[in-house]
Amino acid sequence: MRFSDRFVDEVRGRLSLPDIIGRRVKLIRSGHSLKGCCPFHQEKTPSFHVYEKDGHYHCFGCEAHGDAIDFVRLSENLSFAETIERLAQSVGLELPRETSTETEDTQKRTRLRAVMEAACTFFEGELRGSNGWRARSYLVKRALQEDTWQRFRLGYAPSHQELLTFLHKKGFTPAELQEAGLSVVGQTGEPRGRFRDRVMFPILDRQGRVIAFGGRLLGPGEPKYLNSPETPLFHKGHELYAQSEVAKSRSSNDDLLVCEGYMDVIALFQAGFKKAVAPLGTALTPQQLESLWRLSPEPVLCFDGDAAGQKAALRALERALPLLVPGKSLNFCLLPKGEDPASLLERGDGCALKKALSLKKPLLEMLWSMMTEKAGDVSTPERRAKWEKEIFEAIAPIKDDTLKSHYRRFLQDKLFHHFRPQRKGKGPIKNSSSTATLSTLRANAAWLRARAVLVTFLNHPLLLQDEADIFLTLTFPSAGAEAIRLHLLDALHGGKKLDADALNAHLKDKGLEEALDAILQPDIYTHAPFAKKTTPAHDVTDGWHGLLESRHLLEEGIPEVRAWQTSLSKNMTPDVWTKVQRLRTSMDEHYQQLGQSTEKERMEK
Known part of the structure; x- marks a missing residue:
């Protein structure tokens, strides 16, 4: 039965979100929200928040998000029509009569x-x-x-x-x-x-x-x-084989595997992989991709590693690009050539399957791999320019502007390192001890800068709303710090409530507890006292602007570097590379000053 938008809105308006969720989740008050352990995935630290005033819930662990109708539909595995019927009856609304x-x-x-x-x-x-x-x-x-x-x-x-x-x-x-x-x-x-x-x-x-x-x-x-x-x-293009089995396992943290056939799905299930589906004899359709994302924010597509499998992976990637939004993507797993999950499991080679799954690539990494394989000879400026143009044309279908800017930045960085000149052993040999000292000082400065920036936004995430453009351009010297930066951006662009405690719990739930501990060491407040949680908002803003103006703490604050980044994104020429080298020498001097200051403070302790 179909329901009018007006009737659905009337049902929604009579529902109490905390009451409905509270029947399945133990909720406790936390600031302006209620929180509890997420019913859609297994967790020990509560990261599931209910925002009564806004009328929605959000889990910082598995990205589940929606209103009261979504919660009942997903938690009870109902169709939309069944959900409306049940909720209408619960609030005393008579169902409209069918024609x-x-x-x-x-x-x-x-x-x-x-x-x-x-x-x-x-x-x-x-x-x-x-x-x-x-x-x-x-x-x-x-x-x-x-x-x-x-x-x-x-x-x-x-x-x-x-x-x-x-x-x-x-x-x-x-x-x-x-x-x-x-x-x-x-x-x-x-x-x-x-x-x-x-x-x-x-x-x-x-x-x-x-x-x-x-x-x-x-x-x-x-x-x-x-x-x-x-x-x-x-409707073949709308359905997935075994989707009802996966719906029963929503609480599992396992990856959702997308295979090519029925036997793959069944063999995986028997081997303990309880979350696997398959399209029905067709390339993935937009409707099937949306169904996959309702089951998991980042499903893993499994393909044969041969040429046909890689071609199928490319088709899936191209089909997904226009549909990507923050928080939803794909991963790709290329199996040994001539193999599928069923064939590997039939002969007891589960280890090969697990190894292949452990090497899964995010969509963007898969795109880069495919583009580098087709690059051919790019030894001349003309060929290089043509290849670079093809790379950025490949991401043009992405409709979300924020996501597209992340993709562009990632690919620019990849291109930078791909063409970066390598030392050929020519030129004078520098004193190794002085080089090592400079390297240490530079690392000290970069790490201090990263900690100061991240602590500011971890303790005061609302600042992200005003400073997102700047934060978006930053990179950090460790994988853990960079992962925290990306999760903060996801929180901002995913429509999540920006709450320091909730973000902290979410990051720990993502396995970043060790990285957090390293960043939040108390000594950071000596360098960035304004970043403390107790600091008033206007003082935090002033302190952050001071941090931006400090050449010693933020490389991206130097106008010349900003100009270089713009030039590099548009045109890779010898002149630009010369500029790069000159700027890096200048930055080494700044790093040396800050690094010496940091090392001196450490020794005085």
Whole structure:
């Protein structure tokens, strides 16, 4: 049943977000919000916040976000219509009456669901009967256990008209069987079963209802794999195989794996990977990508490492780029050539699969890898310029401006290091001890600068709203500090409540506790006293502006460096490289002054 926006808004307006969430989550007051342990993933430190005034919840651990309707829909695995019906009844609202057309459509869908469920039951019985011995042998050969057959409701479609006879006896008409995609009209004009002599894989919707089938042919012939056609219940480009199984495992912190076929998903599940899905014989569609992101913010796409697999990965990457928003992306896992998850697990090579998964690449890294592989010879300025143009054209489809700026910055940095001149052993040899001393002083200065900046924003995250443009341009000398910077930006652009305690809990939940401890050492307040939590907001702002103006603390504050960054982003020429070297010499002097100051203070302690 469809509901008008007005009716949905009326339901939403009568709901109490804390009451609804409080039935499943123990909430405690924390400043302007309520917080508790997230019901959508496992955590020990509460990072799930409920903002009653704004009417939404947000988890800083798994990025779950929504209103009361979203919470009920996701936590109880309901469709949108089912959620509205249930909530309307709970607040005493009468459901709007269906039109005659809507009533007829509902009745038709109910009949089609009934025929699909009856067919599934029939196939399950045939698998275990005398006709199903070859199907059982096939499943055993594929190393699938009987309890796995039951879990995924696997079955067998006999070679003749047994299914149609069974369904006719159940009272279903030939027209209903054809509309459900279970029969086709033969050359003689008589209906015959669509699926014959096939191992059957039921395809379920998010609520676990049978909406279609996939069948694997046992004997010779084509096609080897056959799916149901489009029906009123089944739209191939909108569905994912095993999505209802994944919905049951939402609390798991495991990656969501996206494979190419049914057998991959089933083999992964049997091996303990409870979160795996597959598209249905097509390249990923925008609708399927949105479904994936509802299940996980960063699913992992698994492809064969051969040329065809890499081509499929590129198609998925290109399809995803226009849909990317802060907090939603993809990871890519390239398996050994000629392998898929099922083949690796069948021969007991789970270690190879785990190794491949551990080497997964974020979408942006995958894009860079693909672009470098196709670069060819870029030894001339013209070829280099052409390649650089292709790289930035590749990210043009990204619609979110903030995200696109992050991608551009990342790629500029990659290009900088890719073309960075390497020493050839020419020129005078510098005194090694003085070089090492300068390197140490420079590292001291860079680390102090990073800590001062991060402590300011960790203790006063609201400052990010006014200073995001500057913070966006910074880079930090350690992986932990850089990870914290990116999470702070995600918090800002993801519409999250900027709360110091919640951010701290979120970062610890992401495994950054050690990095936080290193940054928040008390001695930092000697250099940045304004960054203390107790400092009034206007004093924090003044202190931050002073930090910006200090050449000793913030390299990005030097106008020449800003100009160089702009030039570099537009044109890599020998003149720019000369400018780079001159600026780096200047910066070494600044680092030396700050590093000596820092080292002196450390020794005096």
